[in-house]
Amino acid sequence: MNGAESLLETLGHNGIEVCFANPGTSEMHFVAALDRQPHVRGVLGLFEGVVTGAADGYSRMLDKPAATLLHLGPGAANGLSSLHNALRARTSMVNIIGDHAGYHRSLDAPLTSDIEGALRPFSDWVRTSPSANSIAKDAADAIGYSLSGQISSLILPADTAWNNADQYTQPPNAVVPSSVSIKPVDVDAAAARLRDSGPRTAILLGGRALRTSQLEAAARIAAATGATLLAETFAARTERGAGRPTVTKIPYPVEPSVELLQNFDALIFVDAKPPVAFFAYPDKPSVLTAPGTTFFTLSPIGADSLQALEDLDEAVGAGSAGNHLADAVGSSRGRSSLLAELAPAPVPSGTITSAKLAAWLSGAIPENAIVLDESITTGWDFYAQTAQSQPHDYLGGTGGSIGWALPVGAGAAISSPDRKVIVLESDGSGMYNPQSLWTYAREQLDIVVLIFANRKYQILRNEMSNVGVADFGPKAESLLDIGNPAIDWVSLSHGMGVPATRVETIEELDRDFRAGLAESGPRLIEVLV
Amino acid sequence: MNGAESLLETLGHNGIEVCFANPGTSEMHFVAALDRQPHVRGVLGLFEGVVTGAADGYSRMLDKPAATLLHLGPGAANGLSSLHNALRARTSMVNIIGDHAGYHRSLDAPLTSDIEGALRPFSDWVRTSPSANSIAKDAADAIGYSLSGQISSLILPADTAWNNADQYTQPPNAVVPSSVSIKPVDVDAAAARLRDSGPRTAILLGGRALRTSQLEAAARIAAATGATLLAETFAARTERGAGRPTVTKIPYPVEPSVELLQNFDALIFVDAKPPVAFFAYPDKPSVLTAPGTTFFTLSPIGADSLQALEDLDEAVGAGSAGNHLADAVGSSRGRSSLLAELAPAPVPSGTITSAKLAAWLSGAIPENAIVLDESITTGWDFYAQTAQSQPHDYLGGTGGSIGWALPVGAGAAISSPDRKVIVLESDGSGMYNPQSLWTYAREQLDIVVLIFANRKYQILRNEMSNVGVADFGPKAESLLDIGNPAIDWVSLSHGMGVPATRVETIEELDRDFRAGLAESGPRLIEVLV
Known part of the structure; x- marks a missing residue:
């Protein structure tokens, strides 16, 4: 051998x-x-x-x-x-x-x-x-x-x-590393804080704490203590939608995240870190929490976050631990429900706008879908609007490296051949790893790709003003414009073996999207926005 | 500011x-x-x-x-x-x-x-x-x-x-680094070797020593001493074709390069290093020169190779220095000419093969073209067959990172807007940086791209046997096959705004190639091989 x-x-x-x-x-x-x-x-x-x-x-x-x-x-x-x-x-x-x-x-x-x-x-x-x-x-x-x-x-x-591995006899076993431990003193400190001042406390969930079991434990705690559940802005995978606990994602822009976080004078971290701005901007804060905010680390990065949340649930007591979540949530009536109900937005029609896309998407996601969202500026409202969609897994950007959704979608589809994968991609981002489409075709992956074609780096146009550039000239303009020439995503997709169409109305989009879901194998839809 | x-x-x-x-x-x-x-x-x-x-x-x-x-x-x-x-x-x-x-x-x-x-x-x-x-x-x-x-x-x-650069007054000057010096002792040693045993000596030219002035100086030396001119296998840019000195490139495969190099028991390096195999293979040598070969470094990497060659030309004497090259070469009759004459191969016709492509290309390159060659297995004979084409610059792979020709072609075209650029690209390699085509269209670059579509990683099929794998199964086969699905380069190219056609005969290729040269702006031709 x-x-x-x-x-x-x-x-x-x-x-x-x-x-x-x-x-x-x-x-x-x-x-x-x-x-x-x-x-x-x-x-x-x-x-x-x-x-x-x-x-x-x-x-x-x-x-x-x-x-x-x-x-x-x-x-x-x-x-x-x-x-x-x-x-x-x-x-x-x-x-x-x-x-x-x-x-x-x-x-x-x-x-x-x-x-x-x-x-x-x-x-x-x-x-x-x-x-x-x-x-x-x-x-x-x-x-x-x-x-x-x-x-x-x-x-x-x-x-x-x-070379010959002449000393090899049998494959060695991989040693599973011992996980980071949850400290009872940290559980007690978080519990004390919640009992003392629950409504001024947020539980910030990240990483693997955004799975259903962890979210349900966190929701019981929130129901019992009046705490708010937050999610990190850039989470790898979130289980969400109808029947699952709702959680508020910290927004990407600085101002609304500062506004949100000033409601709390303590944060409890569960597989998450203190929230900071994605970029630095002149005259804007990089730290998003209010000055003097107290931090509690309940479950360090990589620790068993489910165990940590169950321990905390028990520690906050109040009859919450062991109860069914619905009962616990029932006891918190008067506050908004902690469990999402199936309530997609009314179906829009006609020409396509970002707001209409978000509303359409909220009703279009099929049950148990895997949704990858790199829609950037087009999808500014997608996450909020799909909170009451059918239950689904939502995969987001994590490190800010552009063009992730197409390749990550390939791996998600291969991991889960019985589920539908929906890739929400912007035209600028999609050009970093377009070769992904060929692997979709080779492996006949069950993926529907929506390419949102605004034909510019719109995010950078927004960021120009954020960094303090009031106006800019034609050379700069040219570096933010990808519409000359316009990318023909239908041709690109055909070139790599993935059937594709272009749509200009919500009705066309809905028709082609449902057709894509109904078939097996990949399909791309270029959505002109 | x-x-x-x-x-x-x-x-x-x-x-x-x-x-x-x-x-x-x-x-x-x-x-x-x-x-x-x-x-x-x-x-x-x-x-x-x-x-x-x-x-x-x-x-x-x-x-x-x-x-x-x-x-x-x-x-x-x-x-x-x-x-x-x-x-x-x-x-x-x-x-x-x-x-x-x-x-x-x-x-x-x-x-x-x-x-x-x-x-x-x-x-x-x-x-x-x-x-x-x-x-x-x-x-x-x-x-x-x-x-x-x-x-x-x-x-x-x-x-x-x-931030404000409040101490900035004016732009500082870049300091040009002093170049590596040519040592008279090295010139003398090389000259002595050439006088003593010119025909068993090769002058290995690399880097910027493959430009016309350096090649002409080297050709004078070769004519005077009987030495052979060699070029490194992976050169950034070579000025070659009719009217320029010919030079033999060390082949990529191990066996023919060893066979070539055993003709010499000394090598003189001019902006080049000792030749080694691109990859190691079991039971093949990594060092390509014969055992006991003596190495002379005339012009170290980055030194003024023209000065070094002129010094050597003078040192070998024999009336060569100062003479016109044609005279010097004339004095070496009986050996093959050191200056290439315009002599393209006869024009082939019909269905396309690698050999016909090489012959066709030898007559198709227009005067003063910039040719980028990443044709890999399809183009195994392109370099040799184009030695007597119209004068042109030939840009080759240098570091083995795949997919270089499309992007490097963009920069070459932008550097030299009055010249025609010809990119010879294989279909596997072209998929690493296909986004280059969009920049071709955006900048309306004068580039004709030939994509040689054999729809497999043919080089790796060859390498399997080189590394000693006699046969391989369907999983390995699948990783070397890029024909399922076949990439439609015409669609891909249209998707990025570059006009494109597909050809299956030499006549179609010749027609579309000439049309591409006649127009300004980019054009892609998918050549089925």
Whole structure:
């Protein structure tokens, strides 16, 4: 057995089922080894940003890692910006990056580069395996490390792949890291605060605390204490919609988030951090909370947030713990309901506006859909308007690296073949990883993509005034305009094998969207806004 | 004047004329400052690989830097793989990367990352400017450093852009670095070797030594001494074709390059390094020269290679120096001519094969064209067959980062608006930076793109056997196949505003190619092979 085969056996043994790949010469033995490992499937991306983005989407849905296979420094480099988002999403991922054979590196052949150095800013764990015999152990370490929501990057020189792993006998087990512990003193402090001044307290939920079980525990606490539930602005995945607890997302712009947060003089963090502005702006605060706000960390990043919330629920007492959520919420009548009811907005019609799109979307999301939202300025009201849609998973931007929704959508679809995936993408953002569409077609993924074509970088037009530029000239104007020439998304999509149409009214959009949902396989709709 | 304005003034003052850009919020002041600086033009790319690749092409043609403008860590990351090629091309480039305002970084907002760390493996020089007042000096340093064929990356926190540069009075001058010197002892050693054993000696030319003046000096030396002229396999730009000295490129595959190099027991390096295999392969050598080959470094990397060759020409004496090249070459009759004559291959016809394409191309290249060749397996014979084409500049792959020809072509066209640019691209490679086509359309660049569509990663199929995998299964097969679905390059191209056609015979190709050359503006031809 060679080193490559020992790698694949170790991946399969430890539950890795998918390897998103864009391989090259130095990875050929790993590619060949795929056929000797029944448990690991290869999925090709034509660009590495698609590969690492898809692995992010896969892990966001399943809370387990996929592997990636990348080609030396430049191949890894093309995947880094998707890794940045994955880091911020606290995604589990195992990257396998080929390198030159050890004895070849010192010759400084053209493809030689500092691969470890390139990966380190965008990984939690980086290691180069020195020999065929070390691959299996290193791969098990990489998998184990990744399981707590981390990015592992393992560099494998080509000779470690083709050499004989003569000391290998069986695949080692990945060691699951011990999770960060919940401290009773932190639970007691948060409980005391809530009992003392619940209505002036917000519980800020982030990361994996935005899943239904955690949200229900948090909702019981809120019902019992009068606290407000907040969600971090950039969450990897939120389970929401009808029948699930509602939670208010901290807005992206500075002013409304400051306005929201001044209602609280204490924040309790559950898998979340103190909220700060996305960008700095002249004469605007970077810290969004009111001066003097007290911070309580109930559940540190990566800890068992469900346990923490259940402990807190019990600690705040008041008959809440153990009761059904509906009873608890029933006892808080007079405040707005904490459980969302199914109540989509009235169906709009005619020409398309952002507001009409939000209303339409609220009724269009099918039950159990996975919704990825990179609609940026077009979708400013999508999140709020879909709070009472059918229950769905909502995947958001996490690290600010543009163009994530198309690749992350591929991985989400592969993770969950029985669910419909809806990708809400803006035309500017969609051009960073458009190759994702080819993987949609190759794998016949059940994805409906809406491209919102305003034909400009509208967000940057808004940001010009935010950073204090009152007016700007034609050169600057030209760098914010992507309408000359207009991108024809229908042609682009056809070019990569995904059926596509263009719509200009809500009725056309609704017709094509429902047709896309009714079929299996991908479909793209360019929405002129 | 704010820091951003001092930057643009410094760029313009020091000869920077083009800024390839994909900016974001933290770069808005730099964008706005463009309109206050008449000497610097902004060119938008929809993806950062296009931006840094275009800057590479610009510098390869003009031997001077363009600037780029990139958005924090993820924006820079998307440009890194083009930077890898630019590093290996010894390109001059000045990257400007925005970052969060200094006081905002410690808050760890979502877009925060180690930007210096990300850039360092792919830059020669990295610096973060601490204040508005330091920008001008730092920018002049970045420009100066880049002038010797280096990549400078300057990180500018957003507040350095918007703050007042109150100590700024005028733009500082970039200091041109002193070049590496040519040592008389090295000239004498090379001359002695050539006099002693010219026919068993090769002069290996690389980098800027593949320009006409250097080639002519080298050809005089070869004519006088019987030495052979070789070119490095991966050269940034070679001036070649009718009327220029011929030079034999070291082949990419291991076996023929070893066979070629065993004819010499000494190599003289002129802006080149000892030749090594691109990849390591089991049971094949990584060092391509015969054991015991002696190495002479006449002109170190980055030195004045023309001066070195002229010194050597004088040192080898024999009446060569000062003579016209034609006379010198005339004196070497009996050996194959050292100056290429115009002699394209006979025009082929009918269905398209690689061999016919090479023959067709040899007659199709118009005088003074810029040819970018990333045709990979389809173009295995393009270089040899075009040695006697009309004079042209030939730009090749340098660092092995895939997908370079489309973006580098954009920069080459912008550098040289009076010349025709021909991009020879393979379908697999073209999918790494396809967004380049949009910039072609936006800027109405005079580029004819040929996409050679074999619908597979043919190079990797070849490499499978090179690395010792005799046969491989369906999963591996699937990762080397990009024909399911087939990419429709005509649709893709139309989607980005570039007129396109598909051809299946040499006659159709010739017709559409000539039509593309006759028009101004871009045109794409998908060539089914």
